[in-house]
Amino acid sequence: MEFVTRRRKKRMIKPIKVIDKGLMKFDEEEKEEPLSPSSIVFHKPNFNIHILAIMGCKTLVDLELCKSKIPLTLLKHPRFSSLVVGDLSKGEELKWVRTEVDLDKHIIVPNIDSENIVSPEKYVEDYIYNLSKTTLDKSRPLWDIHILHLKLNEDVKALGIFRIHHSLGDGTSLISLLLALTRKTSDPKALPTIPTQKIMSNDNKIRKGLICRSIFVLWWVLQLFWNTFNDVLMFVATALFLKDNSPLKSSLGRVSNTPRRIVYKIFSLDDMKLVKNAIGGTINDVALGITQAGLSRYLSRKYGNDENNIEDSTEKMKKFPKNIRLRSVLLINIRPSGGIQALADMMEKDTEAKWGNSLGYVLLPFTIGLRDDPLDYIREAKATVDRKKHSLEVNYTFFMAEVVMKLFGIKVASAISDRINAHTTIAFSNLVGPMEEIGFYGHPLAFLAPSSYGQPNELMINFQSYINKMTVVLAVDEEVIPDPHQLCDDIVESLKLVKEAAITQGLVKDFVATKGCQTI
Incomplete structure (x- = not known):
């Protein structure tokens, strides 16, 4: 569902002039723009x-090629060439100020002694x-790229880790x-x-609306208002007092400044x-x-339940803590995106594209429990x-955040934002990726794995599709989840069980049997 807000008028910025050694320079008149309230937070x-985009490259990275391409593309985006x-x-207003960019300070290539590395995956x-x-x-634009020339497997010969501060834009x-x-x-x-998701045409909507009875339309509207009322009430209660009652909450309080263990797994x-x-x-329902x-x-x-235990789910649930409340807070940008074509045109042709943080909150409850039918998880x-x-x-x-800010x-x-995050546990996202193989400045990619750190939530879960693969990425506070690889395996194993249940129950037509869930 897309939510549209009034577009702010953007200031015109003069073209960037390129000088030697990857240094970017502007006309002498500096351009300033205040940060949006959401970016200030x-x-x-x-x-x-900080948002991370981990890119598995099928070839070694040509650094000189990247340095020649970045000034012609990425640095034309104002946020990536601004302080x-x-x-x-001190009560000072935060502003974006255009500046010079020295690429040698933004592209980091560590020296790696690959011959003495026992496990390349563990090194990464x-x-x-x-x-x-x-x-x-903060003395330079808030992004960098780390290039790791390290072979992980036959498909991945190098890694690129693109790190970007969240104030530059939302994750999507x-x-x-x-x-x-x-x-x-x-x-x-x-x-x-x-x-892209198929959207019903306006003509079909009107035709369907004429067919529907007025009582149905009234019921739809009443449900919309009732759901909104309950969701806003829950948001206010969470900001005031309602905390997650979750085994995954940290006993140490806020965890925003703790380092994160980031792991991922690729499957079909x-x-x-x-x-x-x-x-x-x-796909989002399944994720x-x-x-x-x-x-x-x-x-x-x-909580002591053996996987081979023959007890039914009701008996196993008796060992769980009572009244578990586990929620994810989603930050959704209500400013509509112009899409990758608009962004590409902005960087290559100096056109305008919709950009910026205009974030609203959604609290998404997670249901924790054991089900005899694995498909019940998907239905719920x-x-x-x-x-x-x-x-x-x-x-x-x-709207509430904007009113409070003003x-x-x-x-x-910020205090309200802190309480919302302190009273919830998980951050969750599912991003749609390309349907075919792509190359980053000519380097073909084997996989994409986005994540982040610095968030106050104990667990960050990202799903990212790419061609016929899906990557699940976890960023965890190790005090809460000391074995994130096990949780990754549990999520993938759950897909296997759900898939087998769908086949066993005859819900899949024209299915050619395969051996369980395919991991890559």
Whole structure:
């Protein structure tokens, strides 16, 4: 569901002039633009979020080629060639100020002694873990790229880790920007093809509306208002007092400044499509469902339930804590995105594209429990998502945040944001990726794995599709989840069980039997 807000008029910025050694320079008149209220929030000490895009490359990275391409594309985006100037602690307004960009300070290539590395995967995991202990230097634009020339397997010869401060944009926009820098390997001039959700045409909507009886329309409207009222009430209660009662909450309090262990696993997107078609839902329904199933399996083991235990789910649930409340807070940008074509045109042709953080909140409850029928996890997730779609929660929470910001200032608005995050546990996202192989400045990619650190939530879960693969990425506080690989395995194993249940129950037509869930 897209939510449209009034577009702010953008200031015209003069073209960038390129000088030697990857240094970017502007005309002498500096351009300034104030940060949006949503972007300001990301500069608080306890909400200093950095987004990571991990790219597995099939070839070694040509550094000189990248340095020659970046000034012609990425640096034409104003946010990637601007400093954040001002100090919140002194009451100063934060502004974007255009500046020179020295690429040698933004492209980091560590020296790696690959011959003495026992496990390349563990080396990369530790590298990202140590990276999450650091923040971007505010004396230059808030992004960098880390190039690791390290062979992980036959498909991955190097890694690129694109790190961007969240104040530059929301996660979906930044991933779209990354994709706008890529091209199909089959057609180096063509942008990636991104799947889009089919939307009913206006004529069909009108025709269907005429067929529907007025009582049905009235019921639909009443449900919309009722759902919105309950969601906003829950948001207010969460800001005031309602906390998650969750085994995954940290006993140490806020965890925003703790380093994050980021792990990922790649499996078959076709398996998710099979389940999606079996229950008549979406990939997002399946992603949420197997996450709930994986978390339930993980916590069940934590509370002493053996996987081979013949007890039914009711008996096993008796070992769980009572009245578990586990929720995810979703930050949704209500400013509509122009898509990767608009972003590509902005960077290559100096056109305008919609950009910026205009964020509303959605609180998404996670159902934790053991089910005898694995498909029940997907059905429950679908019911939750369908209800959230039929609500204006994100619009009202954005409006409330804007009103509080204008009336009471950034400190009060930040305090409310802190309480919302302190009272919830998980951050969750599902991003749609290209349908065919793409190359980043000519380097073909084997996989994409987005994540983040600096968020106050104990667990961050990202799903990212790419061709016929799906990657699930976890960013965890190790004090809460000391074995994130096990949780990753539980989520993938849950998909296997859901898929087998769909086949066994005869919900899949024209199915050719395969051996369980395919991992890659």
